[in-house]
Amino acid sequence: MSVLVYAEHDNESLKIETNKLVHAALGVSSDIVVLVAGSGCAAIAEAAAKISGVCKVILADNAVYEHQLPENIADLVVEVAADYSHVFAAATTTGKNFMPRVAALLDVAQISDIIKVESEDTFVRPIYAGNAIATVQSTEIKKIVTVRAASFDAAANDGSASVELLDTIKTSEKSSYVSAELTVSARPELTAADVIISGGRGMQNGENFVLLNGIADKLGAAIGASRAAVDAGFVPNDMQVGQTGKIVAPQLYIAVGISGAIQHLAGMKDSKVIVAINKDEEAPIFSVADYGLVGDLFDLLPQLEAAL
Amino acid sequence: MKILVPVKRAVDYNVKVRVKPDNSGVDLNNVKMAINPFCEIAIEEAIRLKEKGVATEVVVVSIGDKACQEQIRTGLALGADRGIHIETDAGVVVDSLQVAKLLQKVVEAEKPDLVILGKQAIDSDNNQTGQMLAALTGMPQGTFASEVVVADGTVNVTREIDGGLQTVKLQLPAVVTTDLRLNEPRYASLPNIMKAKRKPIDVKPVADFDVDMTSKVTVIKVEAPAQRVGGVKVADVAELVHKLKNEAKVIA
Numbered sequence A: 001m002s003v004l005v006y007a008e009h010d011n012e013s014l015k016i017e018t019n020k021l022v023h024a025a026l027g028v029s030s031d032i033v034v035l036v037a038g039s040g041c042a043a044i045a046e047a048a049a050k051i052s053g054v055c056k057v058i059l060a061d062n063a064v065y066e067h068q069l070p071e072n073i074a075d076l077v078v079e080v081a082a083d084y085s086h087v088f089a090a091a092t093t094t095g096k097n098f099m100p101r102v103a104a105l106l107d108v109a110q111i112s113d114i115i116k117v118e119s120e121d122t123f124v125r126p127i128y129a130g131n132a133i134a135t136v137q138s139t140e141i142k143k144i145v146t147v148r149a150a151s152f153d154a155a156a157n158d159g160s161a162s163v164e165l166l167d168t169i170k171t172s173e174k175s176s177y178v179s180a181e182l183t184v185s186a187r188p189e190l191t192a193a194d195v196i197i198s199g200g201r202g203m204q205n206g207e208n209f210v211l212l213n214g215i216a217d218k219l220g221a222a223i224g225a226s227r228a229a230v231d232a233g234f235v236p237n238d239m240q241v242g243q244t245g246k247i248v249a250p251q252l253y254i255a256v257g258i259s260g261a262i263q264h265l266a267g268m269k270d271s272k273v274i275v276a277i278n279k280d281e282e283a284p285i286f287s288v289a290d291y292g293l294v295g296d297l298f299d300l301l302p303q304l305e306a307a308l
Numbered sequence B: 001m002k003i004l005v006p007v008k009r010a011v012d013y014n015v016k017v018r019v020k021p022d023n024s025g026v027d028l029n030n031v032k033m034a035i036n037p038f039c040e041i042a043i044e045e046a047i048r049l050k051e052k053g054v055a056t057e058v059v060v061v062s063i064g065d066k067a068c069q070e071q072i073r074t075g076l077a078l079g080a081d082r083g084i085h086i087e088t089d090a091g092v093v094v095d096s097l098q099v100a101k102l103l104q105k106v107v108e109a110e111k112p113d114l115v116i117l118g119k120q121a122i123d124s125d126n127n128q129t130g131q132m133l134a135a136l137t138g139m140p141q142g143t144f145a146s147e148v149v150v151a152d153g154t155v156n157v158t159r160e161i162d163g164g165l166q167t168v169k170l171q172l173p174a175v176v177t178t179d180l181r182l183n184e185p186r187y188a189s190l191p192n193i194m195k196a197k198r199k200p201i202d203v204k205p206v207a208d209f210d211v212d213m214t215s216k217v218t219v220i221k222v223e224a225p226a227q228r229v230g231g232v233k234v235a236d237v238a239e240l241v242h243k244l245k246n247e248a249k250v251i252a
Ligand SMILES: Cc1cc2nc3c(=O)[nH]c(=O)nc-3n(C[C@H](O)[C@H](O)[C@H](O)COP(=O)(O)OP(=O)(O)OC[C@H]3O[C@@H](n4cnc5c(N)ncnc54)[C@H](O)[C@@H]3O)c2cc1C
Pocket: A199, A200, A201, A202, A203, A225, A226, A227, A228, A229, A240, A241, A242, A243, A244, A245, A246, A256, A257, A258, A259, A260, A261, A262, A263, A264, A267, A277, A278, A279, A280, A283, A295, A296, A297, A298, B013, B037, B038, B122
């Protein structure tokens, strides 16, 4: 039994998801190898080599891997995967994009978005927006698995594995990168933050999101949003929390002007402590909130900022 | 240009499903079913491409028992030209790889220039089928699309990714999967619903496709999630901050 873990990174830094993947992989085997594919990624491979429990890091450093194009990455992973019984990648937009290709090319079913490893072949995953939890067993020769990082602790960083270079180049004529519009923010990322404050349709417009800034600054929080707030154009898509957005499980989640639709709850109900601020005392969000504050957010947010 | 749109019959997104007492699955008896929302967005996109004169024909395909013809009809009422129904026995669960293999055969027969799927089905939340189909057919893929622009044998797809947006250029034929903000699907008008009744649906038994339908993934049990119980209402901001500091201890 051996697990190939696909490192999550943006060519600049290794993401905490990778530590969480390693932790999840330890549930299967102690033979864990991390694959870093990207461009200009030597430092990232070094960082991955420090994750406790990692036996070796394979670095495929080439311009063809810079934008994580799934055609290239899947072909690379299929080749490397030959030596492993399991492949784990994060259920991020990168992992979700290339992993099913890997599974199909290997002619095996994929297990998506696991929240628990029961054994080497049995995994737990939410279905129906988290309204049911399925335990599934796979008898495929290789297990291709995407992992919901928010459900696992992060492995520590006191290891010292070696880094091996791989010069395999996989590239496809059929697909090319054109451009990206990435959100730059000094705040922590949603999937890595200990505290998140999210705004919904109740915020009324994008400008009002500044009301969350001061609180986020004081708490070192990331700022999220409901789908309604994103659809209305208040904030960009990468801030959406929920079934079809990001799945988060911070220590503290503060929902402001969010009603609590099941699709939103699916993305945040595993948070340790949930606070809801809503003017409608019947709002469903209160049924999952540890602390509910009924009132107008335009009065309460400035008060909260001042009180912190 | 021909567009193929695979659509899935799924539980209506407003339904809060319940787990069966014997933990064998979720109870779908008398539950409202509908076209998976992401598939609806896929049909809408295909129809818009047809209305713009980019596409000439839109074909919807669904895999499932007889009941999924309802969703094919919905697609036809929204403007698709014809339907293909790959019929399975009632109650059979088809996994994503099998769906992708069946769709691969449809692609070989129909030779579409573009296949538009939903990014995920809201029941199984797998998010696999489009990518698997792309790999099996050797097509490039643009997943989680929020914008699709077809020009000169290529398609530019803007994708919603964790860090923001990414645009890729794909050679046709290609696979696209839809995200929520790609478009807002229309409602079918009554005349179009009537017209759809006369549009053809080609029904083929799954056995004709020579795809191994035995799944290597078995569901051992399905349980209800741990219930989160609502907590308390606090009177004001001061009480909230006090409790977060001293009771929950999540802020300093
Ligand atoms: C297929 C599908 C996938 C989806 N995926 C997601 C997803 O990933 N994430 C997601 O969030 N949603 C998702 N949704 C949408 C979801 O169903 C809801 O429509 C959405 O979450 C509602 O957002 P909201 O709570 O901000 O808005 P609303 O439901 O409109 O709630 C606004 C709330 O603000 C409160 N409010 C208004 N003004 C004030 C004020 N001044 N002070 C205090 N409170 C105020 C109101 O009382 C209300 O409760 C999805 C839907 C579908 C169909």
